[in-house]
Amino acid sequence: xxxxxxxxxxxxxxxxxxxxxxxxxxxxxxxxxxxxxxxxxxxxxxxxxxxxxxxxxxxxxxxxxxxxxxxxxxxxxxxxxxxxxxxxxxxxxxxxxxxxxxxxxxxxxxxxxxxxxxxxxxxxxxxxxxxxxxxxxxxxxxxxxxxxxxxxxxxxxxxxxxxxxxxxxxxxxxxxxxxxxxxxxxxxxx
Ligand SMILES: [Zn+2]
Numbered sequence: 001x002x003x004x005x006x007x008x009x010x011x012x013x014x015x016x017x018x019x020x021x022x023x024x025x026x027x028x029x030x031x032x033x034x035x036x037x038x039x040x041x042x043x044x045x046x047x048x049x050x051x052x053x054x055x056x057x058x059x060x061x062x063x064x065x066x067x068x069x070x071x072x073x074x075x076x077x078x079x080x081x082x083x084x085x086x087x088x089x090x091x092x093x094x095x096x097x098x099x100x101x102x103x104x105x106x107x108x109x110x111x112x113x114x115x116x117x118x119x120x121x122x123x124x125x126x127x128x129x130x131x132x133x134x135x136x137x138x139x140x141x142x143x144x145x146x147x148x149x150x151x152x153x154x155x156x157x158x159x160x161x162x163x164x165x166x167x168x169x170x171x172x173x174x175x176x177x178x179x180x181x182x183x184x185x186x187x188x189x190x
Contacts, residue, residue, distance in 0.1 A: 002136070003135075003136045003137075003138075004136060004137055004138040004141060005138060006138050006139040006140055006141075007138055007141065008138070008140055008141065008145075008172075008173055008174060009139065009140040011171045011172055011173045012140045012145065012168070012171070012173050014171045015164070015167040015168045015170065015171040015173055016116060016117075016120070016164075016167070018167045018170075018171075019116060019163060019164060019167055020114065020116060020117070023114035023115050023116045023117075024114065025110070025111075025113050025114055026113045026114060026115070026118075027113070028076075028079060028090060028092060028108065028113065029067060029079070030113075031090055031108060031113050031118055032064075032067040032079050032088075032090050033065065033067075034115060034118055035055075035064075035088065035090075035106075035118055035122060036063070036064035036065055036067075036081075036088075038119075038122065038151070038154075038155055039051075039052055039055050039056060039064060039088070040052075040056075040063060040064060041154075043154055044151075044154070047130075047150070048126045048129070048130045049130065050129040050130045051122075051125055051126045051129040051130050054087075054104060054125070054129050055087055055088040055104055055125065056087055056088075057081070057082060057083060057086030057087020057088065057104070058081075058082035058083035058086050058087060059081040059082040059087055062081075062082065064081050064087075064088065066081070067079040067080065067081050067090070068080055068081060068082075070084060070089075076092055077091065078090060078091045078092075078105065086104070087104060088104055088105075088106070089104060089105040089106070090105075090106050090107075090108060091105060091106070091107040091108065092107075092108065092109075093107040093108045093109035093110075093112070094109075095109075096109040097109065098112070099112035099117050099120070099121055100121070101121045101122075101124040101125055104125065106118075106121045106122075106125075108121075115155075115156060116152070116156075116164075119148060119151045119152055119155060119156070120148060122151060123144060123147045123148040123151055124139070124144070126147045126151070127143060127144050127147055131143050131147065141174075142174045142175055142176035143176045145168060145173055145174065145175040145176065146175050146176040146177075148164075149161060149164060149165055149168075149175060152164050
């Protein structure tokens with residue numbers, strides 16, 4: 001089975017651009033704390049158990065709060081917690097144009113350090129780790145959109161959920177209507 005084409009990325013970005021000015025910029029540590037709180041919340045651990053375990057890494061017991069800086073040669077490469085080979089990392093994204101998730105690393109250029117974009121990037125990791133065949137799904141497809149909206153609803157609330165959903169509909173973004181399908185096997189590393 002091949003990876004499904006990323007058929008609605010532009011439409012999804014356009015929906016987000018409608019709203020992005022409503023979200024204030026955060027520092028990199030605030031971005032970490034925001035994601036750590038989501039990952040450690042009981043609803044997230046129930047809905048996205050593989051993602052929660054994957055991102056907690058070796059910090060699973062101690063908790064993700066209080067990130068550490070990996071700073072060789074006095075330049076911040078990423079924030080992490082505990083064993084650097086495992087768990088969430090946040091990179092500053094110097095000179096990057098787009099925010100990006102790759103495995104457990106989220107790269108955040110300055111403009112993208114806001115709650116909406118953080119949930120977008122987290123939703124990619126949820127899709128890979130917890131959705132059935134998530135690593136082959138269209139990167140910004142129907143299932144991604146559903147997971148993204150689910151997290152927005154839980155974390156930002158009903159109004160923000162409704163606003164994002166409305167913007168998605170306006171820009172003809174397709175959203176999977178059903179429940180998130182669970183992965184039956186342990187996830188392949190994305
Ligand atoms: Zn994306």
